[in-house]
Amino acid sequence: MRLMVRGILWLGLYLFLVLLPLATAILSTPDRIPQPMIVEIGVGAGFVGYALMALEFALISRIKSAAAAFGEDALQLFHNLMGMAALGFLLAHPILLIIFGYPANCWLNPFASCANLATRTAALALYALILLVLTSVGRKRLGIRYEVWYVMHGLFALFVVVVSLVHIFILGRYTTTPGMQAVWLVYAILVTALILWYRILTPILNWNKKWEVVENRAELGDARTLVLKPVDHEGFSFEPGQFAWLKMGKTPFGMGQHPISMSSSGDVPAGGQVTFTIKNLGDWSGQEVPALQPGDQMWLEGPHGVFSIDRQQAMGYVFIGGGIGITPLYSMCQTMAEREDVRPVVLFYASNDWEGLTLREELEELTGRMNLKIVHVLQNPPEGWEGETGYVTGDILSRHMPKQFRRFMFLICGPEPLMDAMELALPELGVPPDQVHTERFDMV
């Protein structure tokens, strides 16, 4: 089935499930007390908000068919944005009811004397959702460790969905008909099934797919390269530029997992090794990764992602990388060299300084094996540096790109400011926007 058709089908199913409570409420004719329109709009906002919230589980459950159609990072972005939309609808729900005249104190203060189980569940679910969104948007600013946030995020989300369902059933206004009861049952089953799939079944299926650390070496730019080999299984081949979720521990049930791009060639033979290059960002990458020893056990889940030359065919490529964003681009270069691909590649590699250019020597080595030109752009160049300095700009790009660059595909991976700047600069140089592809590392 074509990916676009599959994508449309998944989006259609998503929309169907979001609208299911509203449609069923219209079609079923419960014996309920008529309410003014503003109250019904509030109720509708609650239904939609609840459905969006429940479906958030589906967006990150890594269902392969959906991930193949959209790309894992696009689904993650969709999950983030729809989470905020769910909060918006679920905030509109009490606001509209309070505007109509529902007592704010009883509905927003779970400790008020007039509060009952229905109001308390509503308030608790809403506050948990606000906390969930705030801790996700501001995780780094709040200094919450990724592993702690990961557990907290799942628990808060589950709490919101379960407590909201309890709230709906206690109120009972939209649970009297078999149709509506079936809808809420579908949602309860869906959320339970997704959690079982994601947290229990997927790790069980991975049980016999252990990986072992073969080597853990230091790289330039305060990074480390982990070489992993599959233990008694075939491992996986991948499209260069893709990533996998890495998990440490004796079992695949551990909570902390990290999306990391592969930095080796994508054409891995059965049972072949896979490498990951990880920059020290102070958390897991700085504390636990350097301590890994040959023989240590790891778990990989993947490959994922659509940022790859295999998906963006062109007569030539311009790669723009910054910092540790070089890893998927290096994987693509390495794969092209192994395939004896003759297409030209111009790589713009931005860094603070010369010693911060992770995989610099490995990339230099590739220039002798493929049609690769590397342009280093340094913010703090060493004395006597004659190359490009400062940030990557349109001017720097035009100085080094071949004449036919408008027919090339542009793949960009690096810090957000670099990618934002390039998404603006490239159209100004006449590069069609559909030839510009970015991979934003900050997925979680």
Place this chain on the structure above:
Amino acid sequence: MPRLPSKLALTKHYEERADVHHVIVKRVVVALIILLIVAIVVFAIIVTPPLTA
């Protein structure tokens, strides 16, 4: 010497690729939110009993 992919192969690949960019995701989200707001209003209009004189 490896050959460049043919024009036909390239066209086929373009048709098959998952052309989802971040901008497209954001546009889909905005469209979806508008659609959902409209659906909520339609729902409210239908389930609210008509005003009687």
